[in-house]
Amino acid sequence: DADVTQTPRNRITKTGKRIMLECSQTKGHDRMYWYRQDPGLGLRLIYYSFDVKDINKGEISDGYSVSRQAQAKFSLSLESAIPNQTALYFCATSDPGLAGGSSYNEQFFGPGTRLTVL
Amino acid sequence: AQSVTQLDSQVPVFEEAPVELRCNYSSSVSVYLFWYVQYPNQGLQLLLKYLSGSTLVKGINGFEAEFNKSQTSFHLRKPSVHISDTAEYFCAVRDRGSTLGRLYFGRGTQLTVWP
Numbered sequence: 001d002a003d004v005t006q007t008p009r010n011r012i013t014k015t016g017k018r019i020m021l022e023c024s025q026t027k028g029h030d031r032m033y034w035y036r037q038d039p040g041l042g043l044r045l046i047y048y049s050f051d052v053k054d055i056n057k058g059e060i061s062d063g064y065s066v067s068r069q070a071q072a073k074f075s076l077s078l079e080s081a082i083p084n085q086t087a088l089y090f091c092a093t094s095d096p097g098l099a100g101g102s103s104y105n106e107q108f109f110g111p112g113t114r115l116t117v118l
Numbered sequence: 119a120q121s122v123t124q125l126d127s128q129v130p131v132f133e134e135a136p137v138e139l140r141c142n143y144s145s146s147v148s149v150y151l152f153w154y155v156q157y158p159n160q161g162l163q164l165l166l167k168y169l170s171g172s173t174l175v176k177g178i179n180g181f182e183a184e185f186n187k188s189q190t191s192f193h194l195r196k197p198s199v200h201i202s203d204t205a206e207y208f209c210a211v212r213d214r215g216s217t218l219g220r221l222y223f224g225r226g227t228q229l230t231v232w233p
Contacts (some may be wrong), residue, residue, distance in 0.1 A: 004161075031219055039128065042208060042225040043162075050219075058220070090161060094219055106152075107221055109162040 003027045004110035005092050012116045013081050021076045021113050023091030030095065032074040034058075034066060035112065046089075049074055069098040081117040089113045120145050120211045124224035132232050133201055139194040141209030148214035151192040153183055156206045160172065165207070168192065179203065201231045202205045 002055055004025045013019050030051050035043040035058075045058030047066040063085060067075045068073065078085055091110040121144035131137050142150065153165040166177025173185040183194045192209060209224040 033220070035223075042122075042124075043223040045220060048220060050191055092162075106164055106167065109154075111161040 004089075004091060004093055004108055006113050008109040009111065010114045012118065014118050015082055017081050019078045019081055019115070021089055021091075021115070023074045023076070023110055025072050025074075025091075025093045025108075025110075027093055027095070027108060028071075029044060029093035029108075030071065031093060032068070033092040033094070034064075034074070034076045035090045035092065036060065036085075037112075043090065046076065078115075078117075081115075083094060083117045085115065086117045087115060089115055120149075120213065120222035122209055122222050122224040124169050124207075124209055124227045126227050127225065128228045128230070128231060130230045131199055134227070136197050137150045137195065137199050137203075137229065139207050139209075139229065141146075141192045141194065141224060143209075143211045143222075145211075145213065150214055151183075151185060152210040152212075153177065153181070153192070153194050154208045154210060156208065158193070158205070162208065165194070171231050178205060180206045199229070199231045203229060204231045207230060 007022045033048045034046040037043050043059050046064050047058050049055045049068045052068050065077045090112050092107040094107045123142045125140040151168040154162040155165045156162050166175050168175045168185045176182045181196050183192055185192050206226045208226050210221040212221050219221050
């Protein structure tokens with residue numbers, strides 16, 4: 001089973017619609033992230049959360065909101081979708097852990113959600 | 119904030135040829151460095167990482183990277199590529215002293231291996 005899952009995997013919606021992308025993880029990590037990927041621009045950080053009570057804006061948070069319902073769940077919402085939010089969205093998790101551990105500082109990514117806003 | 123530059127957006131090579139994907143970062147502070155690979159229609163997978171110690175880091179699938187502090191670079195290399203290496207490769211940086219743990223990504227390099 002995948003450690004980081006995202007639903008839906010693909011979504012087509014219309015301008016003005018509200019949409020939610022969901023992310024779940026079974027890695028037990030406290031830190032979770034939402035990125036969007038656009039061709040030629042790499043990954044840009046939308047929001048990140050260090051625990052259920054700690055949510056922070058990333059570099060491109062305008063037009064997005066998030067909810068950390070539990071340690072394992074981190075949802076991204078587009079309140080009123082617009083065409084330039086068409087992109088590939090990735091959720092990631094990390095655990096600072098112990099220095100020298102095998103996964104120290106590594107971020108683990110979900111498979112992505114391809115969102116198209118018409 | 120960090121800035122990560124991947125100098126080539128596309129790198130075409132023939133099978134069994136060597137390849138180098140270049141990555142430079144902006145900050146002079148101590149950093150952790152990562153290369154991720156994204157195969158078509160998949161998420162990102164860690165290829166290798168530099169945390170400390172030897173500046174030559176070996177990763178999966180025969181890739182390696184060398185950390186050069188003076189040149190603020192972390193170039194990725196493979197001596198002989200396969201068609202299955204066709205993918206997009208992302209360099210990422212994290213400030214060592216940051217408690218935020220966020221990664222800064224480059225724009226990616228599309229490696230295409232031709233038969």
